[in-house]
Amino acid sequence: MNRLSIALVAIAGILAGALGYSVINQPKSETDAVAVRAIVEHVLNEQAALAASAAPAAPEPVAPETAAIDPAELNPLIEQYLLSDPKVLQRVSTALENTLRAEESARSETALAAFHDKIFNAPDQIVLGNPDGDVTLVEFFDYNCGYCRAALPDMAALLAEDPNLKVILKEFPILSNESIDAARVAVLVGQSEASYWDFHQTLFTSRGKVDKSVALAAAQDLGLSPVDLELQMGDQTVANTIQASYEIAQALGITGTPTYIIGNEIIPGAIGADELRARIADMRACGKTQCS
CATH class of the missing domain: 3.40.30.10 (Glutaredoxin)
Structure with a gap:
């Protein structure tokens, strides 16, 4: 608990004690008890409000920065990679052909079943x-x-x-x-x-x-x-x-x-x-x- 919270609780206690003393020395009434509770609740509510206002606000999410890609730097790297392993294009072509063939086969089987x-x-x-x-x-x-x-x-x-x-x-x-x-x-x-x-x-x-x-x-x-x-x-x-x-x-x-x-x-x-x-x-x- 911070110093402000301690002070507010102490003030609430003093006020409650003072009113409690007056209640003891005077005829009991519902108004006196209600007054004590109202003051204590008021002080505690103010404490909560102050604590909320004092808490730092949650930071807004920041989108990650994306570094700009310079084609002048990227293209030579791609070219160098492909030249170092020319068969990669053949593998990509084969994989693409197999994927398209599998997709076409699946579509054909579905249509054949329907008709x-x-x-x-x-x-x-x-x-x-x-x-x-x-x-x-x-x-x-x-x-x-x-x-x-x-x-x-x-x-x-x-x-x-x-x-x-x-x-x-x-x-x-x-x-x-x-x-x-x-x-x-x-x-x-x-x-x-x-x-x-x-x-x-x-x-x-x-x-x-x-x-x-x-x-x-x-x-x-x-x-x-x-x-x-x-x-x-x-x-x-x-x-x-x-x-x-x-x-x-x-x-x-x-x-x-x-x-x-x-x-x-x-x-x-x-x-x-x-x-x-x-x-x-x-x-x-x-x-x-x-x-x-």
Whole structure:
């Protein structure tokens, strides 16, 4: 307790004693006792107020000073560090590539799970090969895609040699209006009793741009009426089938053709029959397209 506090307490005691003496020598009353308590409380309150005012105020937080970085000094240090270990850039590039690949894989798996039924179980999709196959290969294609045309023999070889392979074809016309017209005819062929695979091969082996007339002619060769098909091309059900492919592609980040899906892997580009075989074999072996 400081000197001021001691003095205040002493004064309070003296006043209380004096009033107590007067109370003893005079008739007791409630007023006298109240007066004593009031004086003591007043003095103690003043003591607390003075102590609070005398205490030093808490200092305001001061932001740490940041030294200015002079590029003229920093840049040579960075350059010296990189020159002393040039492979650091390679390590950074590899780490960045691995991080981006992992992030893309995580996004793809999430999207594949969300669109699983639309990808693998759509009621209007084209299924080739074994409908109950143990591995499913999905292809997004455009009839005017040169790489899709070049990849057709790969698909034919896989279907011919693998009796347990299920293939799903997704119309994904993105290259031209002619591609959209051909896809509309293809959807109708897929809904008919005609052989879609024969139609598919005919369009990809035709010369020049694949458009409505080429598609209708190929359908006619399979016994379908080109007049009826042309009248049905604008049906909403046809548009819905193609729109479903667009929605899946947007969700999965598919922007080109051909693009394949096997298991949880999205494979852009015509990677060839051998690569597709290897991934199919790994799916059977470990449930992934690349076994570790």
